[in-house]
Structures are given as C-alpha cells and as structure tokens.
Amino acid sequence: xxxxFKKAEEMRDKVVAMMGEGSSPASSKEQKxxxxxxxxxxxxxxxxxxxxxxxxxxxQMYIDVGATVAAFQTQVYMFTTxxxxxxxxxxxxxxxxxxxAPDADTRKLGLHKGCMLLLxxxxxxxxxxxxxxxxxxxxxxxxxxxxxxxxxxxxxEALALVQSHKQSSSHDRVLKLCMFYEEAAMKLLLxxxxxxGETAVRAARKVLVSKLxxxxxxxxxxxxxxxxA
Numbered sequence: 001x002x003x004x005f006k007k008a009e010e011m012r013d014k015v016v017a018m019m020g021e022g023s024s025p026a027s028s029k030e031q032k033x034x035x036x037x038x039x040x041x042x043x044x045x046x047x048x049x050x051x052x053x054x055x056x057x058x059x060q061m062y063i064d065v066g067a068t069v070a071a072f073q074t075q076v077y078m079f080t081t082x083x084x085x086x087x088x089x090x091x092x093x094x095x096x097x098x099x100x101a102p103d104a105d106t107r108k109l110g111l112h113k114g115c116m117l118l119l120x121x122x123x124x125x126x127x128x129x130x131x132x133x134x135x136x137x138x139x140x141x142x143x144x145x146x147x148x149x150x151x152x153x154x155x156x157e158a159l160a161l162v163q164s165h166k167q168s169s170s171h172d173r174v175l176k177l178c179m180f181y182e183e184a185a186m187k188l189l190l191x192x193x194x195x196x197g198e199t200a201v202r203a204a205r206k207v208l209v210s211k212l213x214x215x216x217x218x219x220x221x222x223x224x225x226x227x228x229a
Contacts, residue, residue: 016056035093035114041065041111045089047080048120056080062158065111069104070151074159076119078173080082083180084152085127102148105203132167142191149185153218156181160222178223185215 003181040062050057059079063072090101094110122128130144151179163171192208195201 003080036111037067037107038065038112040078041115042113043111043115045076045117045119048118063106063111064228065106067106068151068155069100069106069156070148071158072106073102074155074177075153077177078159078170080119080121081173081176082119082121085180085184086122087122088120088122088128089117090120091115099128100167101128103130103132103144103151113137136202138191138195139201139208142188142195143204143206144189146208146215149181149188150211152181153215153222157218157222162223163226175226177218178226182219183218184217185212188212 037051042060042062044058044060045108046058047056061075061079070084073089075086076082076087076089084102087100090097091113092100092109093107093115095104129141132147133144134140155176160174163174184187189209189212192205192212195205
C-alpha cells in the first residue's frame with residue numbers, strides 16, 4: 001500500500017516538473033486564451049518590416065470588443081500613421097490567417113488577452129475589401145465601401161471630440177485623416193458617376209450620391225471643429 005502511494009507521489013512530481021511548479025491542467029496560458037466577447041481586450045501589435053530594435057516595431061493597445069473595426073483601425077492609425085484603408089492586420093484566431101475585413105464583427109474574431117497581431121502597410125490600390133457585399137455588382141461593391149466610409153467617419157468624429165482643443169502631432173494626424181477620407185469619398189463619387197443601367201441602377205446612384213455627400217459634409221464639420229477660428 002505504501003509503495004502505491006509512493007509511486008503516485010512520484011508521478012505527481014513528474015507532472016508538476018513537466019508543467020511547471022504550481023501549474024494545473026488548466027494552465028494560466030490556457031486561461032489567458034479565453035475569448036473576450038465584450039469590453040476591452042489587450043492585444044500586442046507588431047509592425048511588419050520594422051527593424052527589431054526599433055521602438056515603434058511593437059506596441060500594446062486595447063480593442064473595444066463590440067465596437068466597429070473602424071474604431072480599432074483609427075486607433076492603429078494614431079499609433080502608426082497607417083491609413084485604415086491601407087492596414088492589413090492578421091493574427092485574429094477566428095480568421096485563421098485571413099486579414100481583418102473593414103466590416104468584420106469584432107465580437108467574432110476570437111480575441112483573447114495578449115493576442116498577437118501583425119500589421120502590414122499596404123500600397124495604394126491593394127486595400128482589404130469589405131466582406132459583406134450582397135452581390136458582385138458595382139452598385140453593391142460601392143455601397144459596401146460607402147458603409148465602411150461612414151463607420152470610419154463615426155470613429156473620426158469621436159476622436160475629433162478629444163482632439164478639438166489640442167495643438168499637437170495627434171491633432172495634425174486627425175486633420176490628415178480627414179483629408180484622406182475626403183479623397184476616398186470623392187473617388188467613390190467618381191465610381192458612382194460611371195454607373196450606367198436601368199431604372200434600378202439610376203435609383204441606387206441617387207442613394208449612393210446622397211450617402212457620400214453626407215460623409216463629405218460630416219468631414220467638413222470635423223475639420224472646422226479642429227481648425228482655430
């Protein structure tokens with residue numbers, strides 16, 4: 001009987017040694033990987049192509065799980081100056097290596113505390129397209145892009161409220177982002193102008209023009225709030 005207990009103790013000691021002193025089968029590492037579905041989640045972002053010794057290569061931030069991707073990418077922009085449309089972010093567990101889409105649901109990314117993300121700065125014209133597009137028709141593609149543009153202005157408005165009374169590099173970054181978004185909205189308007197088709201297409205054109213004009217008006221108001229009188 002004593003030999004049985006002795007062997008059991010030896011086995012326990014071996015398991016503890018393999019797992020680390022004080023660990024249990026539900027290790028702390030596994031506990032950290034419990035998906036976060038609401039509130040703020042701490043993540044670590046590594047910028048691709050930056051030398052290892054550079055202080056800007058890696059930074060810590062918090063994702064508001066449940067908020068839009070636009071809100072998250074605006075935060076990333078403030079850290080890096082990479083325009084949201086030119087950010088390619090991978091490392092989200094639920095996406096299995098695929099890049100983050102601008103219209104993704106942040107609650108369905110499988111985020112956990114300490115999640116390691118990789119950020120790449122895309123060249124112009126290689127932006128990650130929205131996922132939620134009803135069809136491959138040009139009207140639907142532009143409509144999906146306009147919806148993302150509206151969410152990005154939402155995030156920019158929230159940021160501008162904080163920056164309106166500051167004269168700093170972050171203040172300048174918000175103004176630059178306004179100009180980036182104005183240029184993007186104008187390009188979408190040109191695409192809408194090229195649409196041709198029957199009555200349904202013409203009706204869709206009117207709706208898209210109206211939405212994009214609202215976006216441009218909102219951007220003008222943001223710039224006005226940031227520009228000294």
